[in-house]
Amino acid sequence: MFAYISGSTFVIQNLFGASPQLFSILFALNGLGLIIAGQITGRVSVSISGQTLFISGITLATVSGLILFIVLISGGGLYAVCIPLFFTVSSVGIVTTTGSSLAMQNYVQAAPLTGLGGGKSAIPMGLIIVLSNMVAFYMIFTRRKPGNNQ
Structure with a gap:
């Protein structure tokens, strides 16, 4: 995620020649994908285990990241890059939602302190x-x- 945040402006605007307006739209779409993925993950977590969702999110991140890398090294254009980038960023919504939940399951004793x-x-x-x-x-x-x- 930090690589995307710090590098996307340079890659999308400088290397692919996108205008600041187009970059803003693409950045917003990726952010929307992250939010939607997190929302969907929260809703399906009642019927799918957190472990399964977490593994699915990591798998999506890995596969879409690999596709992104292949598109980049093969000289793909901006829109060819945007598709796997969208799924890579969106996967963060799955991984952080389930990862936080799984991590907190081992520390339920901390919650009573606030009560x-x-x-x-x-x-x-x-x-x-x-x-x-x-x-x-x-x-x-x-x-x-x-x-x-x-």
């Missing part, structure tokens, strides 16, 4: 959010090596 107020207060949720962010902030600024701005 410490007995369902009558939002303060426990806010407290957990701010404390988690403060720990992350602390870790970032105390664990960095001197001179490393990344």
Whole structure:
């Protein structure tokens, strides 16, 4: 996903000569594909296991990524590139939806922490959010090596 976000402007506009307007349309269509894939995944997850959906998403990402690469090295045009790129980006909606769900299944004990107020207060949720962010902030600024701005 990061390769797509960081490289798509260069590839689509500079290498394929698309206008900024066309690039925006293509980027929006890919974003829409990602959203639709995530929505469909959420709806079918009641009848298809998360593991199966996750594997399907990874398979779609791999196959469409391979097709994209083949189209690119064979000199395919912009629209030939856009089709596998759409499926590659859309697969992120499947993988992140099911991946997050599968990951959280092993950590159900964390969820009750936000319910410490007995369902009558939002303060426990806010407290957990701010404390988690403060720990992350602390870790970032105390664990960095001197001179490393990344």
